[in-house]
Amino acid sequence: xxxxxxxxxxxxxxxxxxxxxxxxxxPQTFAEAINSLFNFPELISKIIQILIPIIEIIxxxxxxLSNNSHYVYKMLITLTTVFFTISxxxxxxxxxxSCGCFGDILNSRFSIEMIVRNLxxxxxxxxxxxxxxxxNSNTLNKNN
Numbered sequence: 001x002x003x004x005x006x007x008x009x010x011x012x013x014x015x016x017x018x019x020x021x022x023x024x025x026x027p028q029t030f031a032e033a034i035n036s037l038f039n040f041p042e043l044i045s046k047i048i049q050i051l052i053p054i055i056e057i058i059x060x061x062x063x064x065l066s067n068n069s070h071y072v073y074k075m076l077i078t079l080t081t082v083f084f085t086i087s088x089x090x091x092x093x094x095x096x097x098s099c100g101c102f103g104d105i106l107n108s109r110f111s112i113e114m115i116v117r118n119l120x121x122x123x124x125x126x127x128x129x130x131x132x133x134x135x136n137s138n139t140l141n142k143n144n
Contacts (some may be wrong), residue, residue, distance in 0.1 A: 005131040006066075008124040012076065013063035015121065020056030022103030023049075030100030037090055055079065073129040080125040084118040091115060 023030045027049055034045050059079065062072050083101075090099060090110030098107045099114065108114055 001131060005128065008128055008131075009063050009066060009068075012121065012124055012128070013060045016056045016060030016063065018060075018105070019102050020053040020060060022105045023053035023056070023100065024103075026103035026105075027053075029098050029103055032097055033090075033095070033100040036095050036097055037086065037093065068132070070129075070132065073125070073132050077122070077125040077129050080118065080122040084115070084122045087114045087118045 030052075031045065031049050034040070034048055038045075040048070055075075056079070059072065059076060062068055063076070087099070087110060091112070091114070093110075095110045098109055101108050101114075108117075
């Protein structure tokens with residue numbers, strides 16, 4: 001279980017770092033996706049465009065460093081749940097542009113494939129959250 005935990009942790013950290021950096025390097029695709037999905041005022045859209053990549057990079061780095069707390073895994077599962085939900089919403093709304101998930105690196109459209117990809121990331125995040133609890137409880141039991 002520990003090996004799978006670390007593999008998932010590294011995969012998710014790399015995905016989040018690449019995703020965040022690509023949104024910073026080419027923000028236009030992500031901005032178009034936000035504007036196509038939601039009717040936010042311009043200021044709110046700009047704040048989202050700035051915060052999401054920063055949060056992704058920080059979360060990716062925290063995961064990579066592996067000195068994580070329960071809050072990091074809660075934030076991870078919250079973010080992957082939001083991304084999964086948005087992928088379903090974009091697919092149902094029949095949005096035909098790229099989601100901007102990886103900037104211009106990957107042209108990812110709102111599709112079944114995107115929903116499945118986000119579901120896999122969500123499952124991996126859930127495994128990390130519950131695996132973290134299990135690993136910590138086993139460590140505590142061994143120390144007592």
